[in-house]
Amino acid sequence: xxxxxxxxxxxxxxxxxxxxxxxxxxxxxxxxxxxxxxxxxxxxxxxxxxxxxxxxxxxxxxxxxxxxxxxxxxxxxxxxxxxxxxxxxxxxxxxxxxxxxxxxxxxxxxxxxxxxxxxxxxxxxxxxxxxxxxxxxxxxxxxxxxxxxxxxxxxxxxxxxxxxxxxxxxxxxxxxxxxxxxxxxxx
Amino acid sequence: xxxxxxxxxxxxxxxxxxxxxxxxxxxxxxxxxxxxxxxxxxxxxxxxxxxxxxxxxxxxxxxxxxxxxxxxxxxxxxxxxxxxxxxxxxxxxxxxxxxxxxxxxxxxxxxxxxxxxxxxxxxxxxxxxxxxxxxxxxxxxxxxxxxxxxxxxxxxxxxxxxxxxxxxxxxx
Numbered sequence: 001x002x003x004x005x006x007x008x009x010x011x012x013x014x015x016x017x018x019x020x021x022x023x024x025x026x027x028x029x030x031x032x033x034x035x036x037x038x039x040x041x042x043x044x045x046x047x048x049x050x051x052x053x054x055x056x057x058x059x060x061x062x063x064x065x066x067x068x069x070x071x072x073x074x075x076x077x078x079x080x081x082x083x084x085x086x087x088x089x090x091x092x093x094x095x096x097x098x099x100x101x102x103x104x105x106x107x108x109x110x111x112x113x114x115x116x117x118x119x120x121x122x123x124x125x126x127x128x129x130x131x132x133x134x135x136x137x138x139x140x141x142x143x144x145x146x147x148x149x150x151x152x153x154x155x156x157x158x159x160x161x162x163x164x165x166x167x168x169x170x171x172x173x174x175x176x177x178x179x180x181x182x183x184x185x186x187x
Numbered sequence: 188x189x190x191x192x193x194x195x196x197x198x199x200x201x202x203x204x205x206x207x208x209x210x211x212x213x214x215x216x217x218x219x220x221x222x223x224x225x226x227x228x229x230x231x232x233x234x235x236x237x238x239x240x241x242x243x244x245x246x247x248x249x250x251x252x253x254x255x256x257x258x259x260x261x262x263x264x265x266x267x268x269x270x271x272x273x274x275x276x277x278x279x280x281x282x283x284x285x286x287x288x289x290x291x292x293x294x295x296x297x298x299x300x301x302x303x304x305x306x307x308x309x310x311x312x313x314x315x316x317x318x319x320x321x322x323x324x325x326x327x328x329x330x331x332x333x334x335x336x337x338x339x340x341x342x343x344x345x346x347x348x349x350x351x352x353x354x355x356x357x358x359x
Binding site: 005008009010011012013014015016017018019020021022023024025026027028029030031032033035036038039040042043047049051052053054056057060061062063064066067068069070071072073074075076077078079082083088090091092093094097098106108109110111114115116117119120127128129130131132133134135136137138139140141142143144145146147148150151152153154155156157158159160161162164165166167168169170171172173174175176177178180181184 | 200203204207217219223225226227228229230231232233234235236237238239240241242243244245246247248249251252253254255256258259260261262264265266267268269270271272273274276277279280285287288289291293294295296297298299300301303304305306307308309310311312313314315316317318319320321322323325326327328329330331332333334335336338339340341342343344345346347348349350351352354355357
């Protein structure tokens with residue numbers, strides 16, 4: 001049993017559990033599913049700096065911070081006790097492309113060639129961590145939601161602005177992956 | 188039971204709700220006031236969520252590369268299933284006029300269109316492909332022990348803060 005749990009979980013199981021978050025949050029407390037707002041609540045709680053956008057009672061949204069805290073804890077538990085000792089199995093064309101760019105370490109979920117402390121103070125590290133992270137935080141708030149708020153909650157409740165946002169997420173990601181990332185990876 | 192936490196919002200509280208609703212889809216619509224430990228319901232679901240994120244490798248940078256390169260079905264399957272399950276759930280909740288466990292009517296706020304969904308959406312997409320993470324997986328990557336992601340996370344908080352600072356000057 002434990003051995004089966006340690007294997008990578010199939011997409012339909014993960015998708016169903018993530019989808020069930022929508023009714024769970026609505027039924028236990030009238031909350032709409034969304035994660036990027038937690039970043040805003042952190043700003044409102046820690047560094048509001050008298051900015052209108054951060055002047056609200058963040059404690060009313062504390063549920064969201066409990067939720068993301070739970071995500072971090074759950075990920076910790078999964079990595080500690082349920083982790084799969086085998087390397088990540090990549091689609092062959094992806095593996096071949098990444099190997100060409102010098103990325104071959106699939107022993108964990110993130111390639112150590114990029115996501116390690118000694119890469120932080122390189123030009124590539126600066127782009128991957130600081131610029132990339134900034135775009136995620138700025139972009140999701142500007143768009144009014146992320147993959148959870150727009151792509152899952154928004155589409156589930158048939159909101160067309162969320163469909164536009166989701167298409168733009170994909171368009172941005174595809175453009176980066178095909179046009180820019182091939183250069184960034186070899187910096 | 189249904190009324191034990193009930194309270195009528197004041198004008199100031201309504202103004203506060205308006206502020207929280209700015210550019211956000213997930214706003215606490217509940218007017219009930221609970222002691223803090225009621226939030227453990229959300230932490231518990233978050234724990235399950237974090238386990239799923241790691242075990243289905245949704246937090247993996249590799250899986251995001253595969254998705255954007257159209258070389259694997261995995262992520263499309265995850266997101267597609269989640270949307271279908273969410274869609275059916277919302278439909279059922281609306282049809283049956285289901286109430287929350289505290290007896291409150293369920294309300295799903297409508298999202299208004301603004302140009303931010305295009306500009307912000309594109310920007311987020313660019314960042315998603317680089318970092319391999321949307322905001323949820325950022326928390327999971329840190330929890331799973333990828334320490335350097337703290338830098339990505341702090342940068343994301345900084346990005347949100349700068350957006351708040353510049354909000355009035357940006358096209359919406």
